[in-house]
Amino acid sequence: MLRRPLLAASCPPRRIRSLATATFPTQQSATVTVGEAEVTFRSGHMARFADGAVTAETADSAVLATVVSKPKSNGGTPTDFLSLNVDYKQSAAAVGRIPTTYLRREMQQSDADIIASRIIDRSIRPLIADGYTGTTQILCKPMALDETADGVVLGLNAASAALAVSTVPMRAKVAAVRVGIVDGQITVNPPMNAFTQSPLNLLVSGSREKRLVMLEMEGDQIRTEIFLESIERAFTQVDKLLDLFDDFESNSDKEKTPIDSAYAEAAAPIKEAMLDLVNDPLTYILLDPTHDKTSRDVAINELRKSVVDSLYDKEGTTSQSMLNTVFADHVKSTLRRLTLDLGQRCDGRQHTEFRPISIQTDVYKRLHGSAIFQRGQSQVMGTVTFDSPAAAFHPDSVAQLLGAQQKKMFMLHYEFPAFATNELSTSSRPFNRRELGHGILAEKSLKYVVPDDFPYCVRLACQVLESNGSTSMASACVGSLAMYDAGVPLKAPVAGVAIGMVSNDEGKYAVLTDLAGIEDYAGDMDFKMAGTARGFTAMQLDLKTLGLTPDQLRDALVAGRGGLDHVLGKMNEAIDKPRAEFKPTVPIIATMPVPAHKRNVLFRGAAYNAKLIEAETGVRVYVEDDESVGLLAPNKDKLAAAKKMIETLIEENTSLDLIFGTVxxxxxAELAENGIYVRVRPGTRPVFIPNRNLDTRRVAHASALGFKQGDYVHVQYLGRDDASGQHRFS
Structure with missing residues (x-):
């Protein structure tokens, strides 16, 4: 009797899908010369399951950008928050290195990776189509990089091209270039290693009609005319990239996801009903200059609850989420209309007017330097700490290969605690992306004015105590003030200001000086500028529109330059020059000549003697150069004690310089059971001679030969022992 195969009837045959029958995107490739770099873009050959994937290649370097987007099945309610996540993930393999982490794997993103992710995000976010509620993830991954390649610009352009061939709907396309000054000439896309000598590092993201979408700038007091010329040069190359991205989109076989109009149709009657309820009371709240941030927020929130409760239909199609979204849109539109039509801001200021500024320096005597900068309801405290050059930040080898500064003697850390906005902290992380980005911007604002030959390593900690807009630029101001209070001879004081803008569809716009929090929320622009009286040191532009026109950019620069001069004047009234002498609490830095061959006395055995000196005197000992060691001492007495300890240790442990065969x-110095200790020269460490070298006969104890402590004997030097390296005498 034949048996049936088990599961024959219950398991249908598997259908194997061949890659030959799979539908993959059309392969595309194009090359364009951008400034001094030739860039090739390829799509359809790699990561083909993603909604969009493009590699940007130049010379031997390449970056892959992928786009994955998942539209909501029910359309969803548009909100202020666009679900967009951008990650730039560095690869040690791309630079030919093994990661330096314990597991030798790429673990978390470095600071540079996070800053790159933010740059790409800020360039793309304002250009995604209004009303798109899907979740989008963009991942940029370097495949190969050398020291001349700009991974950030390659990643941003690859991401823009990947969006062009994806299903994500866009209002416009964006392209990026980097501008520097090489040999005195403004140059677009020079090699990255050229920026070590360039006084300007400007990254520009732009769209059609010379619209500026995003920028990151740091420089050594760059004049306005040089900056504008650099922007003009950048746009001569941006259009080349945009043309290429248009070709990629037209040849793509993917259709853009349509925007669901259901929300707009449902929201239209709600807007009309809400207009009658909230227009007058909301206008009154926004025009009342007696309100501060807290009272205004409370009044608006109470009005929102009242309106939502009156319009909410539990059995109908009107949801609370939709009502809240419509109300938020109405608050924004009302504030923008009042600012444009009446020329008045919600706190009663004119467009070019600053909030009150107050400054306090030398807040705590114990600190090396300190200051508090208050602008309206934004308050930041800055503290300066001096330490030895050994405390400088040294990035790992992979970061250095990617262009990181090899030794960082000035560092700024920015902290934004939850209490600054009266909120509860829900994160256990020491900092977030926003804090890191603001800290890097404030550090760029100040680093060009810190003297290169300043002997101390400087850490500037900026702590936000109250926040109502522009705390990163307040950090630049307080940092300059605190360093003056500490006695740092800055090349020039630095101030910072945030410039905003509101505009309408008819092309009317207003530029706002000293942006407040609610204006940042409802407005179109947050343009942060820092600089000295001579020029700009750092800029950062964030937009919600399709980009700044050339006229809007020039008006913003004029407002920024006037704002910086105003703040610098206030700062000069508080403290106009650095402290003449360091505070008594500032440690003393000194050097002590110690030849390299004697330095092992201090640093051998895991630097035991150097740690012993620090434990007993509080003086830190570190390597200064080949001829000397550095000392960081709390005061002069401790410094003298440490120097004496070093001299004693070297004297007791220094190797003798002896001539072979000399008697x-x-x-x-001492008689031991198995030999004697003799001091060859006064003040030197005794050396050991075993009993077997004291006589041709067997010697049980040195006293048998009549030796006593304090006697003198004649010995012959026989060089060092090959195994132990110890001196040999007979």
């Missing part, structure tokens, strides 16, 4: 007259 020396030595003092017996």
């Amino acid at each position: 020396y007259k030595c003092e017996i």
Whole structure:
């Protein structure tokens, strides 16, 4: 009797899908010369399951950008928050290195990776179509990089091209270039290693009609005319990239996801009903200059609850989420209309007017330097700490290969605690992306004015105590003030200001000086500028529109330059020059000549003697150069004690310089069971001579030969032992 195969009837045959029958995107490739770099873009050959994937290649370097987007099945309610996540993930393999982490794997993103992610995000976010509620993830991954390649610009352009061939709907396309000054000439996309000598590092993201979408700038007091010329040069190359991205989109076989109009149709009657309820009371709240941030927020929130409760239909199609979204849109549109039509801001200021500024320096005597900068309801405290050059930040080898500064003697850390906005902290992380980005911007604002030959390593900690807009630029101001209070001879004081803008569809716009929090929320622009009286040191532009026109950019620069001069004047009234002498709490830095061959006395055995000196005197000992060691002492007395300890240790442990075969007259310092200790020269460490070298006969104890402590004997030097390296005498 034949048996049936088990599961024959219950398991249908598997259908194997061949890659030959799979539908993959059309392969595309194009090359364009951008400034001094030739860039090739390829799509359809790699990561083909993603909604969009493009590699940007130049010379031997390449970056892959992928786009994955998942539209909501029910359309969803548009909100202020666009679900967009951008990650730039560095690869040690791309630079030919093994990661330096414990597991030798790429673990978390570095600071540079996070800053790159933010740059790409800020360039793309304002250009995604209004009303798109899907979740989008963009991942940029370097495949190969050398020291001349700009991974950030390659990643941003690859991401823009990947969006062009994806299903994500866009209002416009964006392209990016980097501008520097090489040999005195403004240059677009120079090699990255050229920026070590360039006084300007400007990254520009732009769209059609010379619209500026995003920028990141740091420089050594760059004049306005140089900056504008650099922007003009950048746009001569941006259009080349945009043309290429248009070709990629037209040849793509993917259709853009349509925007669901259901929300707009449902929201239209709600807007009309809400207009009658909230227009007058909301206008009154927004025009009342007696309100501060807290009272205004409370009044608006109470009005929102009242309106939502009156319009909410539990059995109908009107949801609370939709009502809240419509109300938020109405608050924004009302504030923008009042600012444009009446020329008045919600706190009663004119467009070019600043909030009140107050400054306090030398807040705590114990600190090396400190200041508090208050602008309206934004308050930041800055503290300066001096330490030895050994405390400088040294990035890992992979970061250095990617262009990181090899030794960082000035560092700024920015902290934004939850209490600054009266909120509860829900994160256990020491900092977030926003804090890191603001800190890097404030550090760029100040680093060009810190003297290169300043002997101390400087850490500037900026702590936000109250926040109502522009705390990163307040950090630049307080940092300059705190360093003056500490006695740092800055090349020039630095101030910072945030410039905003509101505009309408008819092309009317207003530029706002000293942006407040609610204006940042409802407005179109947050343009942060820092600089000295001579020029700009750092800029950062964030937009919600399709980009700044050339006229809007020039008006913003004029407002920024006037704002910086105003703040610098206030700062000069508080403290106009650095402290003449350091505070008594500032440690003393000194050097002490110690030749390299004697330095092992201090640093051998895991630097035991150097740690011993620090434990007993509080003086830190570190390597300064080949001829000396550095000392960081709390005061002069401790410094003198440490120097004396070093001299004693070296004297007791320094190797003798002896001539082979020479006979020396030595003092017996000690008799031991198996030999004697003799001091070849006064003040030197005794050396050991075993019993077997004291006589041709067997010697049980040195006293049998009549030796006593303090006697003198003649010994012959026989060089060092090959195994132990110890001196040999007979």
